[in-house]
Amino acid sequence: MMMSRNVARSAVAHVGPRFFSTARVTGLLTAGKSSALIHVNPSNGLERKAVTWIRFPVVGVRNGSSMASGKKEENEEEKKRRSGDGDLNDKAIISYWGIDPGTVTKEDGTKWEWSCFKPWETYKADLSIDLKKHHAPITFLDNVAYWTVKSLRFPTDLFFQRRYGCRAMMLETVAAVPGMVGGLLLHCKSLRRFEHSGGWIKALIEEAENERMHLMTFMEVAQPKWYDRALVFAVQGVFFNAYFLAYLISPKTAHRVVGYLEEEAIHSYTEFLKEIDNGNIENVPAPAIAIDYWRLPPDATLRDVVIVVRADEAHHRDVNHFASDIHHQGHELKEAAAPLGYH
Ligand SMILES: [Fe+2]
Numbered sequence: 001m002m003m004s005r006n007v008a009r010s011a012v013a014h015v016g017p018r019f020f021s022t023a024r025v026t027g028l029l030t031a032g033k034s035s036a037l038i039h040v041n042p043s044n045g046l047e048r049k050a051v052t053w054i055r056f057p058v059v060g061v062r063n064g065s066s067m068a069s070g071k072k073e074e075n076e077e078e079k080k081r082r083s084g085d086g087d088l089n090d091k092a093i094i095s096y097w098g099i100d101p102g103t104v105t106k107e108d109g110t111k112w113e114w115s116c117f118k119p120w121e122t123y124k125a126d127l128s129i130d131l132k133k134h135h136a137p138i139t140f141l142d143n144v145a146y147w148t149v150k151s152l153r154f155p156t157d158l159f160f161q162r163r164y165g166c167r168a169m170m171l172e173t174v175a176a177v178p179g180m181v182g183g184l185l186l187h188c189k190s191l192r193r194f195e196h197s198g199g200w201i202k203a204l205i206e207e208a209e210n211e212r213m214h215l216m217t218f219m220e221v222a223q224p225k226w227y228d229r230a231l232v233f234a235v236q237g238v239f240f241n242a243y244f245l246a247y248l249i250s251p252k253t254a255h256r257v258v259g260y261l262e263e264e265a266i267h268s269y270t271e272f273l274k275e276i277d278n279g280n281i282e283n284v285p286a287p288a289i290a291i292d293y294w295r296l297p298p299d300a301t302l303r304d305v306v307i308v309v310r311a312d313e314a315h316h317r318d319v320n321h322f323a324s325d326i327h328h329q330g331h332e333l334k335e336a337a338a339p340l341g342y343h
Pocket residue numbers: 172175210211214265309313
């Protein structure tokens with residue numbers, strides 16, 4: 001008991017100055033402009049137990065630092081931060097876990113701006129893909145899948161009309177769900193059965209991530225209003241659960257539904273392109289995130305973005321019809337190697 005008290009005291013004495021000394025923290029934070037990390041040797045088990053992590057805005061610490069140094073002036077940056085206009089980089093995360101995100105650069109040596117994806121996840125879309133390919137419904141369940149999707153088009157057309165930017169953004173919030181649900185269920189199945197997945201978990205999660213990048217792109221073009229956000233809440237609540245149940249009951253039909261949804265997405269993006277070409281939608285410069293993600297030229301436009309997104313949808317169409325075909329032929333997905341990195 002006595003020994004553990006001594007150990008605890010030494011831990012507080014050791015940890016205390018590192019984490020609660022203003023001088024130590026401000027010194028580190030003011031050294032870097034946007035963020036700072038404190039690296040503490042995690043080999044000491046007591047340190048690990050005594051302090052988990054501390055996160056706080058730089059503002060407070062910087063103010064403390066200013067007061068200590070007697071400086072009263074606020075620069076523009078600090079004013080901005082106070083008014084809430086500062087971005088996430090204005091906050092520092094103090095941790096002793098020693099995780100250094102490192103600095104990633106582009107091929108030309110300039111700094112990589114995105115933390116949500118890295119250069120090795122970017123690609124050039126394969127635009128040679130056949131956009132007209134269609135799976136003619138054969139079985140009863142194929143017809144169920146086909147007509148379910150067709151019937152969903154009517155209310156979608158009615159709601160969005162020709163607002164293709166908004167339509168794309170909203171539909172991507174739905175399109176990013178099936179891959180994640182399928183991947184999740186296959187992941188759990190792999191754990192339950194102590195078996196490999198054939199790469200399908202990763203392939204489906206890749207698809208979900210790719211769809212989410214479509215959303216990240218289109219939200220730069222069409223800013224969601226409060227009622228758009230409310231609609232996404234409602235639709236996600238229903239669609240996630242419906243797709244989850246459908247995948248549990250019949251993965252073959254669930255993949256077929258997504259295959260047809262992707263066929264509809266190709267159609268929607270083709271209409272989107274027509275509207276741009278007709279001059280009804282302004283062909284604005286491509287969002288920066290799209291230029292980096294699809295390795296587009298710096299002068300790329302919205303039209304270029306729609307073309308690469310449409311090619312992605314065609315790839316998703318193929319993957320999901322393929323997955324449904326595997327089930328239809330009485331096999332399990334793991335028996336056929338998943339099309340990883342299929343863009
Ligand atoms: Fe998409």
